[in-house]
Amino acid sequence: MLTTKDILELLNIIAPFDIAEEWDNSGFQVGDLNREVKKIIVGLDVTMSLMKEAKQGKFDLVLTHHPLMMKFENSIDFNKMPGSAIEIAAQNKIGIISVHTNLDKANDGLNDYFAAKIGVQDTRAFIKEDHSSMPSEEAIGMGRIGYLKCETKLKQLGVKIKEKFGLNYLRVTGDMQLPVKKIAICTGSGGSLTDRFLKSGADVYITGDIKYHEARRVEEYKKGLIDVGHFGSEHIAVDLLADKLSQAIQKAGQNIQIIQFKKEKDPFTIV
16 A cells, blocks of 8 residues: 555655755645555645545545645634635545645656657756756756757747647747747746846747736847746646656556546636
8 A cells, every 4th residue: 555655755756855946835735644545636736626526536635736835824714725625635534745846847847848748859957956866967957948859930839839738828929930949948937037048048938927027028139938827837737747656656566546637727817
């Protein structure tokens, strides 16, 4: 049998928790580390719809990309999040684990997965970090930078991303006919790395949550920018986590049911 603690250790191999950002709250969120796990449901966010699905399906563990709690809570109110999720977890003996910025930064993690889906090759960490616990050849760090096999136009790249990730829309800054080949990527919210992109030599920056003045800076430099949105760049974490964990469990000689929660939607609606 595998316990919540065993699953946590497998996830630590996939995306070591010690490489997470200092402000992040990746890892064990709620539950009993010694409880046996037979069924796991994987989602992007710890939402009430996900927790209700976990309760109804009698899942033992909820695994998400975004943590249940990003900061210290002064009190836990069962009538609102995160208290309502904690109440369901406690009453139904459901554990919660989140794998956040460590999955973003890990070798073969979320940024590598995103890059591979749009054909970006020869990738390295956009913001390289040194971690003594990791092999030196591994690309550990925030974001990725690499090259398309063939040069394309900014508009064509945007259309390809929409199709690959099933997006209804995305925002593009720059000349739509701009030739692009060197690509910088940061899944999630990457606006703070805009200046690093402008100094990187990359032709286009693909990320989410870009602000107006950041877009203006890219425009002034005559570069390209594709804002796929936070949800748009990270909903694929559900597929990645489910696949990686499934492989790790099989390798350990165990058999656990892993279900992907696909009912989540982007919180923004374009009208």
